[in-house]
Amino acid sequence: MDQASMEALYRTYGSMVLRRARTLLGDEHAAQDMVQEVFMKAIRAFPGFRGESSLTTWLYQVTTNHCLNTIRDGARRRRALERRMPTREPVAESAEDRVGVDELLQQLPRELAEVAIYYYVDQMNQDEIATLLGISERTVRNRLRDFKDAARDRLDPDGEKEAAG
Amino acid sequence: MRAIDFSRQTRDERCLSDLALDRLVAGEPVDAALTTHAADCARCSGRLDEFRRARAFDAPLLDKLRLQGGSVVPLKRRVRLATMLPLFAAAAILLLFLPRLFRPSGEREKGMSTLALDVVVRHADGHIEALAPDGRVRAGDAIRFLVTTPRPGHLVVLGLDAAGTVSVYVADGDQPLPIERGRKQAMPGSIVLDATPGAERLVALECDARFSVANAVDAGRRSLERAARDPRRVSPLDLPGCQEAALTMDKSQ
Numbered sequence: 026m027d028q029a030s031m032e033a034l035y036r037t038y039g040s041m042v043l044r045r046a047r048t049l050l051g052d053e054h055a056a057q058d059m060v061q062e063v064f065m066k067a068i069r070a071f072p073g074f075r076g077e078s079s080l081t082t083w084l085y086q087v088t089t090n091h092c093l094n095t096i097r098d099g100a101r102r103r104r105a106l107e108r109r110m111p112t113r114e115p116v117a118e119s120a121e122d123r124v125g126v127d128e129l130l131q132q133l134p135r136e137l138a139e140v141a142i143y144y145y146v147d148q149m150n151q152d153e154i155a156t157l158l159g160i161s162e163r164t165v166r167n168r169l170r171d172f173k174d175a176a177r178d179r180l181d182p183d184g185e186k187e188a189a190g
Numbered sequence: 191m192r193a194i195d196f197s198r199q200t201r202d203e204r205c206l207s208d209l210a211l212d213r214l215v216a217g218e219p220v221d222a223a224l225t226t227h228a229a230d231c232a233r234c235s236g237r238l239d240e241f242r243r244a245r246a247f248d249a250p251l252l253d254k255l256r257l258q259g260g261s262v263v264p265l266k267r268r269v270r271l272a273t274m275l276p277l278f279a280a281a282a283i284l285l286l287f288l289p290r291l292f293r294p295s296g297e298r299e300k301g302m303s304t305l306a307l308d309v310v311v312r313h314a315d316g317h318i319e320a321l322a323p324d325g326r327v328r329a330g331d332a333i334r335f336l337v338t339t340p341r342p343g344h345l346v347v348l349g350l351d352a353a354g355t356v357s358v359y360v361a362d363g364d365q366p367l368p369i370e371r372g373r374k375q376a377m378p379g380s381i382v383l384d385a386t387p388g389a390e391r392l393v394a395l396e397c398d399a400r401f402s403v404a405n406a407v408d409a410g411r412r413s414l415e416r417a418a419r420d421p422r423r424v425s426p427l428d429l430p431g432c433q434e435a436a437l438t439m440d441k442s443q
Contacts, residue, residue, distance in 0.1 A: 054372045
C-alpha cells in the first residue's frame with residue numbers, strides 16, 4: 026500500500042472510525058487513540074484484504090474489535106487499579122450510564138456484544154449483520170435474543186425473559 | 191457523546207443503517223435502491239448530510255491526529271507497552287514505520303505544561319480553520335473546542351459576550367465535564383453562533399475537583415460586569431484550584 030493510498034484511506038474513512046469509536050468508548054481521548062490504532066492495524070492488514078467486503082464494512086469490523094478489546098482491557102486495568110487504590114473516588118454521576126454500557130460490553134460473550142453493537146449502535150438490520158459477520162440471519166436473531174436476555178438479567182434480574190423466536 | 195440505548199433500534203425499518211450511510215459518504219458502489227432511498231427519504235438524506243458535515247468538521251482534528259501518528263505513543267499505550275514486553279518489538283517497528291507515512295520531517299509534539307484552548311471554526315461556506323486570537327466569525331458559523339491539559343480534571347467552557355450574557359458551551363449538565371490529560375482533545379458537539387454581534391470571550395476553566403457550573407457562570411458574570419461588559423477587558427475568573435485559558439473572537443452578523 027503506497028503513501029497516497031494510505032492518505033486516501035485515512036481521509037475517506039477517518040471520520041467514520043472516529044465517530045464509531047466515540048460512541049463505543051464514550052471518551053474523546055480514547056477515541057482519538059483508537060483512530061490511530063485502527064489505521065495502524067488497517068495499514069498492516071491491508072495486503073490481506075481481498076476485497077470480498079467493502080472497505081467500510083472491513084473498517085467497521087476492525088474498529089468494533091479494537092473498541093471491544095479496549096473496553097475489556099479497561100475493565101481488567103480498572104480492577105487492578107481499584108485493588109491498589111481502594112480509596113478512589115466513586116464514579117461521577119454523569120458517567121453512570123457509561124458504566125452500564127461498558128459493563129454490558131465487558132461481561133457478555135464477545136459474539137453477543139458484537140451483534141448488539143451492529144444492531145443497536147449502527148442500526149444495521151439482521152441481513153446486514155449476517156453478511157458482515159458471515160453468519161446466518163438465524164444466528165444473528167439468536168444472538169440478539171441472547172443479548173437481550175443477558176442484558177435484562179443484569180439490569181433487572183427479577184424480570185421475565187422474552188420468549189425465544 | 192451519546193449513551194448507547196440497548197433497548198431498541200431507533201431507525202425506521204425502511205431507513206438506511208449507519209453502515210449504508212457510511213458507504214454512501216465514502217463513495218463506494220452501493221445498490222441503486224439505497225441511493226434512491228437516501229435521496230427520497232427526508233430522514234436518511236438528513237443523516238447523510240449530517241455524516242458529511244461531520245466528516246468535514248472532523249478533518250482538522252484528523253489532520254492533527256495524523257501528524258501525531260507514530261511521533262509519540264499516547265500515554266495509555268506507553269503504560270501498556272511497559273507491561274507487555276512481547277509487544278514491544280512490534281510497536282517499535284510501527285514507530286519506525288508510521289513517521290515515514292504521516293509525519294512531516296521535523297514535526298515534534300509540543301509540551302503541555304498548562305491548560306490551552308483551541309477553537310476550530312466551520313464557516314457557513316464550509317471552510318474550516320483554527321480561530322486566531324480576535325479572529326472573525328459570523329452568525330451561523332459553527333465552532334468546536336479542542337482542549338489541551340497536563341492533568342485530569344473537571345472542565346467547563348464559557349462564552350462571555352458583549353450583551354452581558356454568559357453561555358455554557360461545554361459542561362455535563364449542571365456539572366463540569368470530566369477530562370483526562372491530553373493534547374487537543376475535541377469536546378463533544380459544536381456550537382452554532384447566534385446573531386449577537388461584537389467580541390466574545392471564550393474561557394476554558396479546569397479545576398481539580400468537581401464544582402458547580404452555576405458558580406462558574408456567576409464568576410463569569412461578575413468578571414464581565416467589572417469589565418463594563420467589554421469581553422476584551424475581562425480578567426481571569428480566579429476560581430480556587432482552577433486553571434484558565436481564554437480566547438476572544440469577534441463576531442459580526
